[in-house]
Every structure is written in C-alpha cells, then in structure tokens.
Amino acid sequence: MVQIPKVSFEETLGKHVLPSSCIGCASCVVVCPFNCLEYIDEKPFLARECKSCGICAQVCPRYDLFIPELEKNVYNRERMGNEDFGIYRKIVLAQTTDQKIRNVCQDGGVVTALLIYALNEGYIDGAVLSGVNETEPLKAVPKLATTAKEILDCAGTRYTYSPNMIALKEGIIQKKKKLAFVGTPDQIQAIRKIQALPLKKFSEAVALTIGVFCSECFTYEGLIRQLLHSELGINAADVAKINIKGKLLVTTKSGDVKEIQLKEAKKHVRNCIALCSDFSSELADMSVGGLGLESWTLTVLRTEKAEELFWKANSNKVIRTRPIEDEKALDLLVKLSRRKRVRAIC
Numbered sequence: 640m641v642q643i644p645k646v647s648f649e650e651t652l653g654k655h656v657l658p659s660s661c662i663g664c665a666s667c668v669v670v671c672p673f674n675c676l677e678y679i680d681e682k683p684f685l686a687r688e689c690k691s692c693g694i695c696a697q698v699c700p701r702y703d704l705f706i707p708e709l710e711k712n713v714y715n716r717e718r719m720g721n722e723d724f725g726i727y728r729k730i731v732l733a734q735t736t737d738q739k740i741r742n743v744c745q746d747g748g749v750v751t752a753l754l755i756y757a758l759n760e761g762y763i764d765g766a767v768l769s770g771v772n773e774t775e776p777l778k779a780v781p782k783l784a785t786t787a788k789e790i791l792d793c794a795g796t797r798y799t800y801s802p803n804m805i806a807l808k809e810g811i812i813q814k815k816k817k818l819a820f821v822g823t824p825d826q827i828q829a830i831r832k833i834q835a836l837p838l839k840k841f842s843e844a845v846a847l848t849i850g851v852f853c854s855e856c857f858t859y860e861g862l863i864r865q866l867l868h869s870e871l872g873i874n875a876a877d878v879a880k881i882n883i884k885g886k887l888l889v890t891t892k893s894g895d896v897k898e899i900q901l902k903e904a905k906k907h908v909r910n911c912i913a914l915c916s917d918f919s920s921e922l923a924d925m926s927v928g929g930l931g932l933e934s935w936t937l938t939v940l941r942t943e944k945a946e947e948l949f950w951k952a953n954s955n956k957v958i959r960t961r962p963i964e965d966e967k968a969l970d971l972l973v974k975l976s977r978r979k980r981v982r983a984i985c
C-alpha cells in the first residue's frame with residue numbers, strides 16, 4: 640500500500656494540471672472520498688472544502704505518471720527498447736462472426752463481441768463503456784452496461800471525449816464485482832494508478848481493461864456542431880457512422896458517404912491531446928484499433944487474462960482471426976506510437 644502525501648487538490652492538480660494539461664478523465668472526481676469535486680464542462684471543479692487527503696493527485700494520469708512502475712505492476716516487467724507500442728503477448732486481426740454486431744460496430748466488432756461473450760460466460764458482471772447521448776447523437780457519454788443489449792447499444796466509436804470513469808463509479812455503487820473497463824489511453828493509465836495504490840473499492844471491481852488506439856479526440860462543439868452541422872449541413876441525427884481512415888468518413892443513414900479532409904477535422908482536436916504520449920493504450924489488458932483496415936480490429940493481447948478470454952471466444956466461434964504479419968497496419972502501429980510519443984515530448 641502506497642503512503643499518500645496529504646496534499647490538497649489546489650496544491651497539486653489545481654496548480655499543475657488543471658490550468659494546462661487536464662484531460663477531463665474525471666478520475667479525481669470519482670475517487671475523492673469526501674465528494675469535494677464535481678465534473679463541470681469536462682473538468683474537475685472544487686465544490687466543497689478539500690480535506691487534503693491527496694488521493695486525487697495519485698490517480699491523475701497527468702500528475703506524476705511513471706510508466707515503468709505501472710508496467711511492472713501490470714506485466715511484472717518494464718518494456719524493452721524495441722517494444723514501441725508497449726508490452727504484449729500476441730497481436731492479431733480479428734472480427735466478430737455476428738452480423739448484428741457487424742452492422743453497428745466500428746471496425747471488426749471485437750470489443751462488443753468479446754464483452755457480450757464475457758458477460759454470458761460470467762467473466763464479467765458489467766461493462767463500463769461509452770454510449771450514445773439520446774438528445775445529442777454522436778456525443779460520447781459514459782454508460783454502465785449490464786446486459787448484452789446495452790453492450791450492443793454502445794458499439795461504434797464516438798470521436799468526442801467520454802469520461803468513462805463516471806460509469807465506473809456507477810458500477811461500484813451498484814456493487815458490481817467484475818467489470819470490464821473500455822477507455823482511451825489516459826483512462827487506462829488512471830485505472831492502473833488506482834490499482835497501484837491500490838484503491839481497493841475501485842481496483843478490485845475492474846476485471847479487464849480494453850484500451851482503444853487514439854491519435855486524437857475532438858470537441859463536440861467543433862467537430863459536430865461547427866464542421867458537420869454549420870459548415871457541411873449534416874445533421875447529427877442523420878449520421879449512421881463516423882470513421883477515420885486517412886480521411887474523416889461520415890456515413891449517413893441513407894447510405895451516402897461524405898469524405899472530409901483530416902486537416903479540416905484536426906482544427907477541432909481537443910487541446911489536451913498534444914500532451915498524451917500513448918497511442919495504443921499501452922497499459923491495457925487488450926488494445927484495439929482500426930488502423931486503415933476494413934471490418935477488422937487490430938487486437939493487441941497484452942496480458943494472460945486477455946489472451947484467455949480472446950482465444951476461448953475464438954474457439955467458440957464468437958470471433959474469427961487472421962494473422963497480422965506482413966500487414967501494413969503493423970508498421971502503422973509502430974509509426975503512430977512513435978509519433979505520439981515524440982509529439983508529447985516536444
């Protein structure tokens with residue numbers, strides 16, 4: 640058990656993270672034992688007197704993040720110099736065999752297929768996800784899913800930020816014991832910091848982490864309201880899917896595909912992204928991305944438990960796989976991982 644320095648929110652996150660580098664993951668808000676923090680406009684806000692317990696700073700992925708120590712906790716070793724996208728056991732291309740999932744998923748539907756399988760087989764009793772906002776379609780919102788239908792409803796990618804930690808707290812309140820957590824690289828880092836302390840109430844409830852690859856994440860105001868709606872006349876309610884494959888591809892419910900230059904979308908990238916060095920959720924049990932592939936998910940199996948679930952699902956024909964060797968996607972994974980790390984240092 641780590642000794643937590645008794646330092647206030649104002650002295651730590653308030654001074655060093657909030658002004659310039661807060662990603663808005665809500666980890667600090669969720670773990671505060673005195674409920675001092677509220678989550679407003681994608682940032683923590685000190686709403687009540689801070690008791691200086693210091694826990695908020697200890698879980699923040701932007702404060703005192705020491706990756707080698709976390710790697711040792713998760714994988715029992717630090718990465719070697721040639722492990723550009725972090726430690727892993729196996730890397731494959733995979734896709735769901737279920738047509739219902741293929742109709743709504745982002746790439747190969749691996750995340751949704753594995754979570755539904757894990758729920759049905761008792762590996763998990765719920766999943767912390769990002770779902771669809773009913774009043775503002777395309778806006779990512781945290782969701783706790785406890786049924787296969789709820790997991791399916793969350794399939795697909797929303798490219799705006801979703802503070803999934805908030806749904807983790809909901810899972811704890813509902814006394815879930817075996818949650819899968821799906822999130823962006825910074826959120827996986829926060830989970831690993833929580834487990835390293837450990838904050839048992841949270842860490843013991845997380846049975847599996849699935850991290851998405853992430854080059855960037857956009858503001859809702861910029862990407863959806865300004866670019867799609869005001870400039871291109873596309874209504875969020877008419878959009879069936881947004882994907883990034885070299886360009887931003889917007890597929891409408893009537894089947895039209897609108898191609899938008901990535902540089903137009905990049906005008907609306909969230910500020911915090913420039914400081915993030917992790918492309919492929921390098922601390923997750925399993926990492927997933929599309930990387931220019933059509934209907935396949937590039938799946939990085941990093942821990943034994945991720946491998947066990949994945950290959951059981953594979954042998955039960957829940958997912959099918961194909962080797963990654965000789966695929967351009969692997970080179971791209973290395974390139975994007977290096978690029979994000981360099982960008983964060985500069």
Ligand SMILES: Cc1cc2nc3c(=O)[nH]c(=O)nc-3n(C[C@H](O)[C@H](O)[C@H](O)COP(=O)(O)OP(=O)(O)OC[C@H]3O[C@@H](n4cnc5c(N)ncnc54)[C@H](O)[C@@H]3O)c2cc1C
Pocket residue numbers: 743744745746747748749750751752767768769770779793794795796797798799800801803821822823851852853854855856927928929930931936937
């Ligand atoms: C913000 C963001 C940026 C991404 N950038 C890249 C990239 O640059 N390159 C790349 O190769 N892949 C990227 N991905 C990953 C990719 O879009 C797919 O999520 C991944 O390939 C898995 O596809 P799937 O069909 O297996 O997932 P699905 O079965 O469709 O499941 C997707 C899961 O993602 C979760 N999700 C959706 N939106 C969010 C969100 N905003 N935040 C957290 N979780 C969410 C849902 O809960 C769902 O369970 C990004 C994902 C996100 C969320």
